[in-house]
Amino acid sequence: MIDMTKVLTDTPGAADRVFLNSAGSSLVPRPVLDEVVGHLRREAEIGGYEAADEREADLEAGYGVFAELLGCRADQIAFTDSATRSWLAAFDALPLAAGDRVLVGEVEYAGNAIPLLMRARAVGASVEVVPSDADGTFAAEALAELLDERVKLVSVVHVPTNGGVVADVRRISDAAHAVGALVLLDACQSVGQLAVDVEALDVDIVTGTGRKWLRGPRGTGFLAVRDRAARVLAPKLADLHGGTWTGTESFELRPDARVYELWENDVAGRLGLIAAARYLLELGPAAVEEAVGQRATYLRAGLAAIPGVTVHDLGARKAGLVTFSVAGRSAAQVQAALAARDVTVTTSSRSSTYLDMSRRGLTDIVRASPHYFVGEAQLDTAIAEVANIAG
Numbered sequence: 001m002i003d004m005t006k007v008l009t010d011t012p013g014a015a016d017r018v019f020l021n022s023a024g025s026s027l028v029p030r031p032v033l034d035e036v037v038g039h040l041r042r043e044a045e046i047g048g049y050e051a052a053d054e055r056e057a058d059l060e061a062g063y064g065v066f067a068e069l070l071g072c073r074a075d076q077i078a079f080t081d082s083a084t085r086s087w088l089a090a091f092d093a094l095p096l097a098a099g100d101r102v103l104v105g106e107v108e109y110a111g112n113a114i115p116l117l118m119r120a121r122a123v124g125a126s127v128e129v130v131p132s133d134a135d136g137t138f139a140a141e142a143l144a145e146l147l148d149e150r151v152k153l154v155s156v157v158h159v160p161t162n163g164g165v166v167a168d169v170r171r172i173s174d175a176a177h178a179v180g181a182l183v184l185l186d187a188c189q190s191v192g193q194l195a196v197d198v199e200a201l202d203v204d205i206v207t208g209t210g211r212k213w214l215r216g217p218r219g220t221g222f223l224a225v226r227d228r229a230a231r232v233l234a235p236k237l238a239d240l241h242g243g244t245w246t247g248t249e250s251f252e253l254r255p256d257a258r259v260y261e262l263w264e265n266d267v268a269g270r271l272g273l274i275a276a277a278r279y280l281l282e283l284g285p286a287a288v289e290e291a292v293g294q295r296a297t298y299l300r301a302g303l304a305a306i307p308g309v310t311v312h313d314l315g316a317r318k319a320g321l322v323t324f325s326v327a328g329r330s331a332a333q334v335q336a337a338l339a340a341r342d343v344t345v346t347t348s349s350r351s352s353t354y355l356d357m358s359r360r361g362l363t364d365i366v367r368a369s370p371h372y373f374v375g376e377a378q379l380d381t382a383i384a385e386v387a388n389i390a391g
Protein backbone atom coordinates (compact mmCIF):
# COMPACT_ATOMS: atom_id res chain seq x y z
CA MET A 1 0.00 0.00 0.00
CA ILE A 2 1.19 3.50 -0.86
CA ASP A 3 1.14 5.95 2.07
CA MET A 4 -0.78 8.76 0.34
CA THR A 5 -0.23 11.25 3.16
CA LYS A 6 3.51 10.85 2.84
CA VAL A 7 3.69 10.92 -0.96
CA LEU A 8 1.43 13.98 -1.14
CA THR A 9 3.56 15.78 1.44
CA ASP A 10 6.54 14.99 -0.76
CA THR A 11 4.71 16.17 -3.91
CA PRO A 12 3.31 19.67 -3.30
CA GLY A 13 2.59 20.20 -7.01
CA ALA A 14 0.02 17.40 -6.93
CA ALA A 15 -2.27 19.46 -4.69
CA ASP A 16 -2.68 22.29 -7.19
CA ARG A 17 -3.62 20.24 -10.22
CA VAL A 18 -4.71 16.80 -11.37
CA PHE A 19 -1.35 15.79 -12.75
CA LEU A 20 -1.72 13.08 -15.39
CA ASN A 21 1.56 13.30 -17.27
CA SER A 22 4.00 11.00 -15.51
CA ALA A 23 4.60 9.27 -18.84
CA GLY A 24 5.92 12.62 -20.10
CA SER A 25 7.75 14.24 -17.23
CA SER A 26 6.50 13.59 -13.70
CA LEU A 27 6.59 15.73 -10.57
CA VAL A 28 9.83 15.10 -8.67
CA PRO A 29 9.34 14.23 -5.00
CA ARG A 30 10.91 16.48 -2.39
CA PRO A 31 13.96 14.28 -1.65
CA VAL A 32 14.89 14.47 -5.36
CA LEU A 33 14.38 18.23 -5.47
CA ASP A 34 16.44 18.71 -2.29
CA GLU A 35 19.25 16.58 -3.68
CA VAL A 36 19.47 18.47 -6.97
CA VAL A 37 19.12 21.98 -5.55
CA GLY A 38 21.36 21.17 -2.59
CA HIS A 39 24.12 19.97 -4.85
CA LEU A 40 23.93 23.02 -7.09
CA ARG A 41 24.25 25.20 -3.99
CA ARG A 42 27.25 23.22 -2.85
CA GLU A 43 28.88 23.61 -6.27
CA ALA A 44 28.37 27.36 -5.98
CA GLU A 45 30.01 27.33 -2.55
CA ILE A 46 33.08 25.17 -3.06
CA GLY A 47 33.36 24.32 -6.79
CA GLY A 48 32.01 21.54 -8.97
CA TYR A 49 34.91 19.10 -8.59
CA GLU A 50 35.08 19.55 -4.85
CA ALA A 51 31.31 19.16 -4.46
CA ALA A 52 31.42 15.94 -6.50
CA ASP A 53 34.31 14.63 -4.39
CA GLU A 54 32.20 15.09 -1.27
CA ARG A 55 29.49 12.90 -2.81
CA GLU A 56 31.77 10.30 -4.38
CA ALA A 57 30.54 7.44 -2.20
CA ASP A 58 26.89 8.29 -2.93
CA LEU A 59 27.54 8.54 -6.66
CA GLU A 60 29.29 5.17 -6.59
CA ALA A 61 26.47 3.63 -4.55
CA GLY A 62 24.05 4.76 -7.27
CA TYR A 63 25.14 1.91 -9.54
CA GLY A 64 24.14 -0.53 -6.83
CA VAL A 65 20.81 1.22 -6.35
CA PHE A 66 19.96 0.79 -10.05
CA ALA A 67 21.26 -2.78 -9.99
CA GLU A 68 18.83 -3.49 -7.18
CA LEU A 69 16.00 -1.72 -8.97
CA LEU A 70 16.51 -3.65 -12.22
CA GLY A 71 17.75 -6.98 -10.91
CA CYS A 72 21.27 -6.95 -12.39
CA ARG A 73 24.84 -6.26 -11.23
CA ALA A 74 26.25 -2.81 -10.48
CA ASP A 75 28.99 -3.21 -13.12
CA GLN A 76 26.24 -3.66 -15.74
CA ILE A 77 24.84 -0.15 -15.13
CA ALA A 78 25.77 3.10 -16.86
CA PHE A 79 24.29 6.56 -16.30
CA THR A 80 23.50 8.83 -19.24
CA ASP A 81 21.50 11.95 -19.96
CA SER A 82 18.41 10.32 -21.49
CA ALA A 83 16.86 7.03 -22.53
CA THR A 84 17.70 7.84 -26.12
CA ARG A 85 21.35 8.49 -25.29
CA SER A 86 21.45 5.07 -23.62
CA TRP A 87 19.77 3.46 -26.60
CA LEU A 88 22.09 5.13 -29.12
CA ALA A 89 25.20 4.21 -27.12
CA ALA A 90 24.29 0.53 -27.01
CA PHE A 91 22.94 0.33 -30.55
CA ASP A 92 25.97 2.10 -32.00
CA ALA A 93 28.17 -0.56 -30.39
CA LEU A 94 26.24 -3.44 -31.97
CA PRO A 95 28.19 -4.88 -34.91
CA LEU A 96 25.89 -4.72 -37.92
CA ALA A 97 26.82 -5.67 -41.48
CA ALA A 98 25.22 -6.04 -44.90
CA GLY A 99 22.54 -8.72 -44.83
CA ASP A 100 22.02 -8.53 -41.06
CA ARG A 101 18.47 -8.08 -39.85
CA VAL A 102 16.92 -6.19 -36.95
CA LEU A 103 13.35 -6.88 -35.81
CA VAL A 104 11.12 -4.28 -34.22
CA GLY A 105 7.53 -4.27 -33.02
CA GLU A 106 4.74 -2.10 -34.36
CA VAL A 107 4.85 0.09 -31.26
CA GLU A 108 8.50 0.99 -31.85
CA TYR A 109 9.35 4.53 -30.75
CA ALA A 110 10.38 7.05 -33.41
CA GLY A 111 13.53 7.98 -31.52
CA ASN A 112 14.70 4.36 -31.86
CA ALA A 113 13.31 3.75 -35.34
CA ILE A 114 15.11 6.68 -36.96
CA PRO A 115 18.65 5.61 -35.90
CA LEU A 116 17.75 2.01 -36.77
CA LEU A 117 16.74 3.05 -40.27
CA MET A 118 19.75 5.33 -40.64
CA ARG A 119 22.24 2.63 -39.73
CA ALA A 120 20.49 -0.09 -41.67
CA ARG A 121 20.62 2.11 -44.76
CA ALA A 122 24.31 2.90 -44.19
CA VAL A 123 25.46 -0.71 -43.77
CA GLY A 124 22.96 -2.59 -45.95
CA ALA A 125 21.10 -4.24 -43.08
CA SER A 126 17.32 -4.48 -42.89
CA VAL A 127 14.78 -3.40 -40.28
CA GLU A 128 11.71 -5.62 -40.29
CA VAL A 129 8.47 -5.24 -38.41
CA VAL A 130 6.91 -8.01 -36.36
CA PRO A 131 3.16 -7.44 -36.69
CA SER A 132 1.12 -7.07 -33.53
CA ASP A 133 -1.52 -9.56 -32.57
CA ALA A 134 -5.01 -8.42 -31.52
CA ASP A 135 -3.63 -7.64 -28.06
CA GLY A 136 -1.22 -5.12 -29.50
CA THR A 137 2.15 -6.77 -28.92
CA PHE A 138 4.50 -9.02 -30.93
CA ALA A 139 2.47 -11.80 -32.56
CA ALA A 140 4.12 -15.08 -31.52
CA GLU A 141 3.74 -16.88 -34.83
CA ALA A 142 4.95 -13.92 -36.88
CA LEU A 143 7.98 -13.57 -34.63
CA ALA A 144 8.83 -17.25 -34.99
CA GLU A 145 8.57 -17.00 -38.77
CA LEU A 146 10.78 -13.91 -39.00
CA LEU A 147 13.57 -15.11 -36.71
CA ASP A 148 16.67 -16.68 -38.22
CA GLU A 149 20.41 -16.49 -37.55
CA ARG A 150 20.75 -13.29 -39.60
CA VAL A 151 18.71 -11.45 -36.96
CA LYS A 152 21.24 -9.65 -34.73
CA LEU A 153 18.83 -7.66 -32.60
CA VAL A 154 15.21 -7.68 -31.53
CA SER A 155 14.14 -4.26 -30.28
CA VAL A 156 11.27 -4.47 -27.81
CA VAL A 157 9.38 -1.53 -26.32
CA HIS A 158 8.19 -2.69 -22.89
CA VAL A 159 5.35 -0.16 -22.74
CA PRO A 160 4.91 2.19 -25.72
CA THR A 161 4.64 5.94 -25.60
CA ASN A 162 1.08 5.85 -27.00
CA GLY A 163 -0.81 3.36 -24.89
CA GLY A 164 -1.04 0.94 -22.01
CA VAL A 165 -0.06 -2.33 -23.69
CA VAL A 166 2.69 -4.27 -21.85
CA ALA A 167 4.85 -6.50 -24.05
CA ASP A 168 5.18 -10.17 -23.17
CA VAL A 169 8.95 -9.74 -23.02
CA ARG A 170 10.10 -13.15 -21.81
CA ARG A 171 8.37 -14.94 -24.68
CA ILE A 172 10.12 -12.61 -27.14
CA SER A 173 13.56 -12.91 -25.55
CA ASP A 174 13.40 -16.71 -25.40
CA ALA A 175 12.58 -16.87 -29.11
CA ALA A 176 15.26 -14.30 -30.02
CA HIS A 177 17.97 -16.04 -28.00
CA ALA A 178 17.20 -19.36 -29.68
CA VAL A 179 18.62 -17.89 -32.93
CA GLY A 180 21.44 -15.97 -31.22
CA ALA A 181 19.87 -12.50 -31.46
CA LEU A 182 20.26 -9.93 -28.70
CA VAL A 183 17.21 -8.32 -27.11
CA LEU A 184 17.18 -4.59 -26.42
CA LEU A 185 14.39 -3.53 -24.07
CA ASP A 186 13.21 0.07 -24.17
CA ALA A 187 12.02 0.30 -20.57
CA CYS A 188 11.47 4.04 -20.73
CA GLN A 189 7.74 3.76 -19.93
CA SER A 190 7.99 0.76 -17.60
CA VAL A 191 10.71 1.36 -15.01
CA GLY A 192 9.13 3.45 -12.28
CA GLN A 193 5.59 2.18 -12.79
CA LEU A 194 6.07 -1.58 -13.26
CA ALA A 195 8.36 -3.80 -11.19
CA VAL A 196 11.01 -4.68 -13.79
CA ASP A 197 13.37 -7.63 -13.25
CA VAL A 198 15.75 -7.88 -16.19
CA GLU A 199 16.90 -11.34 -15.20
CA ALA A 200 13.35 -12.69 -15.22
CA LEU A 201 12.71 -10.95 -18.55
CA ASP A 202 16.12 -12.21 -19.78
CA VAL A 203 16.82 -9.13 -21.88
CA ASP A 204 20.37 -8.16 -22.83
CA ILE A 205 20.26 -4.37 -22.96
CA VAL A 206 17.88 -2.10 -21.05
CA THR A 207 17.36 1.63 -21.55
CA GLY A 208 15.35 4.09 -19.50
CA THR A 209 14.92 7.70 -18.51
CA GLY A 210 14.82 9.58 -15.23
CA ARG A 211 12.06 12.11 -15.71
CA LYS A 212 9.07 9.88 -16.45
CA TRP A 213 7.66 7.28 -14.03
CA LEU A 214 10.86 7.26 -11.96
CA ARG A 215 10.16 10.89 -10.98
CA GLY A 216 13.79 11.89 -11.44
CA PRO A 217 15.16 15.11 -12.91
CA ARG A 218 15.11 15.90 -16.60
CA GLY A 219 18.28 15.17 -18.57
CA THR A 220 18.98 11.85 -16.84
CA GLY A 221 18.91 8.28 -18.11
CA PHE A 222 20.30 4.84 -17.44
CA LEU A 223 21.54 1.84 -19.38
CA ALA A 224 22.02 -1.78 -18.36
CA VAL A 225 24.19 -4.09 -20.45
CA ARG A 226 24.04 -7.73 -19.38
CA ASP A 227 26.75 -10.28 -20.10
CA ARG A 228 25.40 -11.74 -23.35
CA ALA A 229 25.40 -8.25 -24.87
CA ALA A 230 28.71 -7.20 -23.29
CA ARG A 231 30.40 -10.08 -25.14
CA VAL A 232 29.03 -8.89 -28.52
CA LEU A 233 28.96 -5.10 -28.30
CA ALA A 234 32.05 -3.18 -29.41
CA PRO A 235 31.95 0.50 -28.39
CA LYS A 236 33.18 2.65 -31.24
CA LEU A 237 34.11 5.78 -29.32
CA ALA A 238 35.00 6.26 -25.65
CA ASP A 239 36.48 9.16 -23.73
CA LEU A 240 39.02 9.27 -20.88
CA HIS A 241 36.41 7.87 -18.50
CA GLY A 242 35.47 4.93 -20.72
CA GLY A 243 39.11 4.34 -21.59
CA THR A 244 42.66 4.95 -20.31
CA TRP A 245 45.44 6.26 -22.53
CA THR A 246 48.27 3.85 -21.75
CA GLY A 247 50.93 4.64 -24.40
CA THR A 248 51.65 6.71 -27.50
CA GLU A 249 49.40 4.51 -29.59
CA SER A 250 47.63 2.43 -26.97
CA PHE A 251 44.61 2.65 -24.74
CA GLU A 252 42.48 0.34 -22.66
CA LEU A 253 38.70 0.34 -22.41
CA ARG A 254 36.86 -0.17 -19.16
CA PRO A 255 35.48 -3.68 -18.83
CA ASP A 256 32.17 -2.55 -17.31
CA ALA A 257 29.11 -0.71 -18.65
CA ARG A 258 30.57 2.65 -17.70
CA VAL A 259 32.49 2.46 -20.97
CA TYR A 260 29.28 3.98 -22.38
CA GLU A 261 29.44 7.01 -20.10
CA LEU A 262 31.32 10.26 -20.65
CA TRP A 263 33.44 11.80 -17.92
CA GLU A 264 31.47 15.02 -17.76
CA ASN A 265 27.98 14.78 -16.38
CA ASP A 266 25.35 16.75 -14.52
CA VAL A 267 26.28 15.60 -11.02
CA ALA A 268 23.28 17.27 -9.39
CA GLY A 269 20.99 15.54 -11.89
CA ARG A 270 22.64 12.19 -11.30
CA LEU A 271 22.31 12.53 -7.54
CA GLY A 272 18.65 13.39 -8.12
CA LEU A 273 18.21 10.33 -10.32
CA ILE A 274 19.73 8.10 -7.65
CA ALA A 275 17.48 9.71 -5.03
CA ALA A 276 14.46 9.00 -7.26
CA ALA A 277 15.40 5.32 -7.53
CA ARG A 278 15.90 5.12 -3.76
CA TYR A 279 12.50 6.73 -3.25
CA LEU A 280 10.90 4.11 -5.49
CA LEU A 281 12.69 1.27 -3.71
CA GLU A 282 11.44 2.59 -0.37
CA LEU A 283 7.85 2.69 -1.62
CA GLY A 284 8.32 -0.73 -3.17
CA PRO A 285 8.08 -1.27 -6.94
CA ALA A 286 5.36 -3.90 -6.49
CA ALA A 287 3.21 -1.51 -4.44
CA VAL A 288 3.76 1.22 -7.04
CA GLU A 289 2.79 -1.13 -9.87
CA GLU A 290 -0.38 -2.09 -8.08
CA ALA A 291 -1.30 1.53 -7.31
CA VAL A 292 -0.63 2.77 -10.85
CA GLY A 293 -2.53 -0.15 -12.37
CA GLN A 294 -5.50 0.48 -10.13
CA ARG A 295 -5.60 4.21 -11.01
CA ALA A 296 -5.25 3.56 -14.73
CA THR A 297 -8.02 0.95 -14.66
CA TYR A 298 -10.30 3.35 -12.79
CA LEU A 299 -9.57 6.22 -15.19
CA ARG A 300 -10.02 4.03 -18.27
CA ALA A 301 -13.38 2.75 -17.04
CA GLY A 302 -14.56 6.27 -16.19
CA LEU A 303 -13.54 7.65 -19.58
CA ALA A 304 -14.97 4.71 -21.51
CA ALA A 305 -18.39 5.33 -19.93
CA ILE A 306 -18.59 8.88 -21.33
CA PRO A 307 -20.61 9.12 -24.58
CA GLY A 308 -18.34 10.39 -27.38
CA VAL A 309 -15.13 9.24 -25.71
CA THR A 310 -13.12 6.35 -27.19
CA VAL A 311 -10.38 4.69 -25.14
CA HIS A 312 -7.59 3.36 -27.36
CA ASP A 313 -5.43 1.17 -25.12
CA LEU A 314 -4.74 -2.34 -26.30
CA GLY A 315 -3.27 -5.24 -24.37
CA ALA A 316 -4.32 -8.15 -22.22
CA ARG A 317 -2.08 -6.60 -19.59
CA LYS A 318 -2.22 -2.80 -19.39
CA ALA A 319 0.04 -0.29 -17.66
CA GLY A 320 -0.54 3.29 -16.53
CA LEU A 321 -0.83 5.06 -19.89
CA VAL A 322 -4.47 5.82 -20.69
CA THR A 323 -5.14 7.06 -24.22
CA PHE A 324 -8.40 8.34 -25.63
CA SER A 325 -10.12 10.68 -28.09
CA VAL A 326 -13.20 12.87 -27.78
CA ALA A 327 -15.52 12.93 -30.80
CA GLY A 328 -15.49 16.29 -32.57
CA ARG A 329 -12.45 17.58 -30.64
CA SER A 330 -8.79 17.39 -31.60
CA ALA A 331 -6.37 15.96 -29.05
CA ALA A 332 -4.78 19.40 -28.71
CA GLN A 333 -8.18 20.98 -27.99
CA VAL A 334 -8.87 18.41 -25.27
CA GLN A 335 -5.43 18.96 -23.76
CA ALA A 336 -5.90 22.75 -23.73
CA ALA A 337 -9.44 22.57 -22.32
CA LEU A 338 -8.27 20.27 -19.53
CA ALA A 339 -5.24 22.46 -18.83
CA ALA A 340 -7.59 25.42 -18.33
CA ARG A 341 -9.24 23.37 -15.55
CA ASP A 342 -5.88 22.38 -13.98
CA VAL A 343 -5.93 18.85 -15.36
CA THR A 344 -2.58 18.07 -16.95
CA VAL A 345 -2.52 15.59 -19.83
CA THR A 346 -0.58 15.47 -23.07
CA THR A 347 -1.07 14.25 -26.63
CA SER A 348 0.66 11.57 -28.65
CA SER A 349 0.97 12.01 -32.39
CA ARG A 350 1.30 9.56 -35.23
CA SER A 351 4.95 10.39 -35.85
CA SER A 352 6.04 9.15 -32.39
CA THR A 353 4.79 5.61 -33.06
CA TYR A 354 4.22 5.76 -36.78
CA LEU A 355 3.56 2.07 -37.48
CA ASP A 356 1.08 1.45 -34.70
CA MET A 357 -0.83 4.70 -35.19
CA SER A 358 -1.00 4.22 -38.95
CA ARG A 359 -2.22 0.63 -38.60
CA ARG A 360 -4.96 1.75 -36.23
CA GLY A 361 -5.85 4.81 -38.33
CA LEU A 362 -5.03 7.23 -35.50
CA THR A 363 -3.39 10.64 -35.87
CA ASP A 364 -3.39 12.38 -32.49
CA ILE A 365 -4.65 10.96 -29.22
CA VAL A 366 -4.88 12.29 -25.69
CA ARG A 367 -2.63 10.59 -23.15
CA ALA A 368 -3.33 10.62 -19.42
CA SER A 369 -0.81 8.90 -17.16
CA PRO A 370 -1.73 8.87 -13.46
CA HIS A 371 1.03 8.02 -10.99
CA TYR A 372 0.44 6.66 -7.49
CA PHE A 373 0.23 10.20 -6.05
CA VAL A 374 -3.06 10.86 -7.91
CA GLY A 375 -6.01 9.89 -5.73
CA GLU A 376 -9.45 8.67 -6.76
CA ALA A 377 -11.12 12.05 -6.13
CA GLN A 378 -8.70 13.69 -8.56
CA LEU A 379 -9.43 11.00 -11.15
CA ASP A 380 -13.14 11.72 -10.70
CA THR A 381 -12.40 15.39 -11.37
CA ALA A 382 -10.52 14.51 -14.56
CA ILE A 383 -13.33 12.23 -15.74
CA ALA A 384 -15.94 14.94 -15.04
CA GLU A 385 -13.91 17.53 -16.96
CA VAL A 386 -13.59 15.21 -19.96
CA ALA A 387 -17.34 14.62 -19.79
CA ASN A 388 -17.87 18.42 -19.89
CA ILE A 389 -15.70 18.68 -22.98
CA ALA A 390 -17.45 15.75 -24.64
CA GLY A 391 -20.92 17.05 -23.78
Ligand SMILES: *Cc1c(COP(=O)(O)O)cnc(C)c1O
Binds near residue numbers: 111
Ligand atom coordinates in the same frame (compact mmCIF):
# COMPACT_ATOMS: atom_id res chain seq x y z
C1 LIG B 1 10.04 8.91 -23.88
C2 LIG B 1 10.39 7.65 -24.57
C3 LIG B 1 11.69 7.41 -25.03
C4 LIG B 1 12.76 8.48 -25.04
O1 LIG B 1 13.19 8.88 -23.77
P1 LIG B 1 14.16 10.14 -23.67
O2 LIG B 1 14.57 10.19 -22.24
O3 LIG B 1 13.37 11.31 -24.12
O4 LIG B 1 15.31 9.91 -24.56
C5 LIG B 1 11.98 6.17 -25.54
N1 LIG B 1 11.04 5.21 -25.63
C6 LIG B 1 9.78 5.39 -25.21
C7 LIG B 1 8.79 4.28 -25.32
C8 LIG B 1 9.40 6.62 -24.67
O5 LIG B 1 8.14 6.83 -24.28
